[in-house]
Amino acid sequence: MLTIRHHRPYEAPVKKVKKEKPKLKVVATPKVEEIKRPVLLSEKLIQAEKEVTDKFNVDIREVYGKSRRRPVVEARRHFIQILHHKVGWGSGRISEMLNIDRTSVLHHLGLRKSSKTAYGALKDK
Numbered sequence: 001m002l003t004i005r006h007h008r009p010y011e012a013p014v015k016k017v018k019k020e021k022p023k024l025k026v027v028a029t030p031k032v033e034e035i036k037r038p039v040l041l042s043e044k045l046i047q048a049e050k051e052v053t054d055k056f057n058v059d060i061r062e063v064y065g066k067s068r069r070r071p072v073v074e075a076r077r078h079f080i081q082i083l084h085h086k087v088g089w090g091s092g093r094i095s096e097m098l099n100i101d102r103t104s105v106l107h108h109l110g111l112r113k114s115s116k117t118a119y120g121a122l123k124d125k
Contacts (some may be wrong), residue, residue: 038064038097048082064098077108084109 049060056075063076076098083089083097091109095102 042087044087045083048079048087051082052079080105080108 049063052058052063052075053060055078056071058072058075062069062072063079065072067073080094080098083094084091089097091102091105091111095105098105
């Protein structure tokens with residue numbers, strides 16, 4: 001004997017409606033990268049850092065960082081000049097220490113055609 005089941009009334013299951021919690025707005029904050037400051041073993045380097053921080057009133061970690069604020073850039077430029085003229089480092093060694101491009105170091109030293117100041121003018125400072 002055959003039974004037809006599809007003619008029975010079908011009761012759909014009741015869906016439970018979940019109350020959605022209000023979503024919090026996500027505010028994008030830039031990641032603060034920890035700046036790796038090299039360990040300095042030379043007394044001249046420690047004095048150079050102290051001179052830059054005292055003269056320009058900036059944190060030495062900002063000098064080693066990527067900030068482009070004017071006082072930080074001026075402090076970094078002065079630090080590069082000290083390393084080149086007083087300590088005797090070349091542009092390659094300075095760029096490795098500060099983690100910047102070698103041509104940027106040359107620009108700060110006035111050794112490029114597009115530099116704003118001449119190399120000889122920087123030696124007198």
